[in-house]
Amino acid sequence: MMLTINGLTKSFGGLTAVNEVDAVIEKGTITAVIGPNGAGKSTFFHLISGFHQPTKGSIQYNGSDITKTPPHKTAALGISRTFQTTHLFEQSTVIDNVLIGHRVRTKATIIDAIFRTKREKNEEKKCYEKAREMLDFVGLSHLENNPVHSITQEEQKRTAIALALATDPELLLLDEPAAGINPDETIELASLIKKIVRNGVTVCLIEHKMPMIMSLADHIIVLNHGSKIAEGTPEEIKNNPEVIKAYLGGEENVETG
């Protein structure tokens, strides 16, 4: 297993956002994490990527314990993520945003940067090559020099994916990649996710758009009030009475778009 999670728990004061969750992610697959609002999905991602430290439980990644590993180290180990709202520099160009990604893989220090050493120059060249390669991969080469604030929401999502891919991840965590984009763009984004997996990256995503999940996911994990209430194939999840109850019982309905 690429990722093995045991008894993962995160409490915020009296609230248990993630409660004794066991889960595995198999290499080469697409896993979807679903559940009503406030179910603990984003917290679950924050725990895997090291943005939060669990209250209890463990996370093994490729056989190593990463339970308390901070984000820059999980990134260096090959876990990359995007955020629910894209964390891009709006005034900077698309390529300048993506350039940051490959920095995780370079060795130049601040001293190299100040004195513009040969190492710094070589690494800068490598970062540009990587950023261009990733922009081509996500279909945004033509927007390389446009400022992020001038491109569409969907293009911003692609930029964030290119940035995450520029770190050369083995495992990519996508937090609601299709939020705020239209149905046609959602279909395009789903094919991009399939292409990412074909290129050897394992994907785990949080998503509310059910048709997308049903067509993409190999395995679905359902959280409700922090606990895992079901898991299985899309077919199994669709017909699971616990899952239907959790969705119908919540204030929120499943997005069908």
Ligand SMILES: Nc1ncnc2c1ncn2[C@@H]1O[C@H](COP(=O)(O)OP(=O)(O)OP(=O)(O)O)[C@@H](O)[C@H]1O
């Ligand atoms: N840093 C925090 N401090 C306190 N409570 C938090 C914190 N982060 C999340 N929570 C709470 O934990 C619960 C789970 O939140 P989380 O954001 O993980 O849910 P979610 O399933 O991602 O929801 P959504 O679909 O709305 O994004 C919520 O009740 C939320 O208010």
